[in-house]
Amino acid sequence: MLAFLVRRLFVVIPTLVGVSLVAFALIRLVPGDPVLLLIGERGASPEVYEQMKAAYGLDKSLPTQYGLFMRSAVAGDLGQSIHSGRGVLEEFADRFPATLELGFVALFFAVLFGLPMGIVAAVKRNSVFDYAFMSVSLVGYSMPIFWWGLILILFFSVQLGWTPVSGRIGIVYDVPAWSGFLLVDVWKAGEGWAGFWSAVRHLLLPATALGTIPLAAIARMTRSSMLEVLGEDYMRTARAKGVSRAGVIVVHGLRNALVPVVTVIGLLAGHIVTGAVLTETIFSWPGIGRWLVASVAARDYPVVQGGILLIASAVILINTMVDLAYAWANPKMRLQS
């Protein structure tokens, strides 16, 4: 197990260095001068321009810039946003909880519905339920979420008036950031159930939109994994011993069927980040997706390279943990790769 861990680390570190190089290089290939964008095309004398450039370290050679970026990144400093002047890490920390909260709730929604759908479809194979659930998950898997979000708004917000269209919580609530998760912070701020309910209502549509593809993936994976397990000898043995049908399915079947499903859930983390960019744009959700899209448009080098590095690190971290968990559960994996 330790050897596996060390091997994984040897893969993770070069990947992280590669990500930092790509993030650094890509944003510098974008045409447009960040300093000019900041001070405007007119109104700046060449001296001010040079001064500004030096202040952001943009007058140095590219390798030097990368070296400086990496040295401070390792020390936990990702520089300052050219746009707001605040630290990149600070800005990221402000917005990340919003994305994380949305992602968690979306994943919760996906598991809550996807898992039972997959189990029922497998147990009642070729029944109406099987066909219905698998059709739903096939459609869900193909869903353009930017359209799905709009359709949810059209139906639930515009026509039924049940849910708000955008934002995280009603404007009447003043919730100071404590954990960054509004579902938690409303209690700390003393807004009680009314505030909590408002936050939940704001979360419903974006989480549904973001969770739809994961739901479909989980339902499909659960079904095929469950089908495989249902045919195993130990299932028949357990039945022969007198365990009830439901008992066998839950205790013997589900526990073994869940291993690949948990892996898929872990790997969906990367998808959640990608989906968050679109979902946050549709629902004006103040998370990192929207922030990064805006920063690319503003040529805010430090924000884009720092933000991409942070997101990619998070994805790599999650994937590595999934790998480790899988290797722990399945010794065969440790010997491969």
Place this chain on the structure above:
Amino acid sequence: MSGVAESRAPSSGALPEPFDGYGGAPSAWREFWESFSANRGALLGLAVVGAFALVALLAPWLAPYDPSAVHEGAFKLPPAWQEGGSMAHVLGTDDVGRDLLSRLIHGARISMGVGFMVVAFSMTTGVAIGLTAGYAGGWIDAAIMRMTDVMMSLPSILLAIVVVTILGQDLSNAIVAVGVVVVPNFVRLVRASVLAEKGKPYVVASRSFGAGHFRQAVVNILPNCLAPVIVQATLGFSDGILNVAALGFLGLGAKPPTAEWGTMLSDGRAYIESASWLVTFPGLCILAVVLAFNLLGDGLRDALDPRLKR
């Protein structure tokens, strides 16, 4: 695959018949088609893909109007079956009075073309790189695999956004951006198949006859790695169409007058309350095409790759 060969051997203990080519066995094509056509979902997918391809090819003849023609006095006309709609514009018109049906039909042309070009680009690049990695092995393989690791840990849409920003907003640049992002999928797939094939007897035999590296890699190994590539290419169509539409939706795809579904959706968003059909129909088209390609891809996988059969 050895299991298949064994199961064909007669079980009665009689001597197996001498090998006479493939005369007795069904042809590979026939075997594929029998397995594929038993899957109703796959047939449906094929039919829908075929229908959209036909619409795309015949767009100028099928569309009732020019997609960019502005019809004076017919702004935001609802579909024919709604109150105030007219049969002259069956699916209604948009905010500047263009016929929605005509725009959707021409949009099929763009989306099918986009899907094709994304797949053509990412498949050729990915197959070439994956073949090199798998065949060469060693540090070349390690370097290429680390690069795909890097690309796969970057959120795909973000990477595509940055690439489009570098190249400039344009449909063809969006295609390149989306194509670049899906290259690693092909690289990994081909590499894995090449590794599995590399040690097989036919490759070793060919080497003993003096086959060079190019012949080994391209003529001997590659054709045996194509089944998963075909499946991935089909699924790549849906990925490509979806992601280019997403870029269009974010305002980074086709430029405004172009009748691209994602861009139309983004334009229609402002009128979601007053003219919801401008949002509903383009999205339904995207969903239908993507769903059809996914169905087709699933069916192809089951038919071409018995190992993955569920």
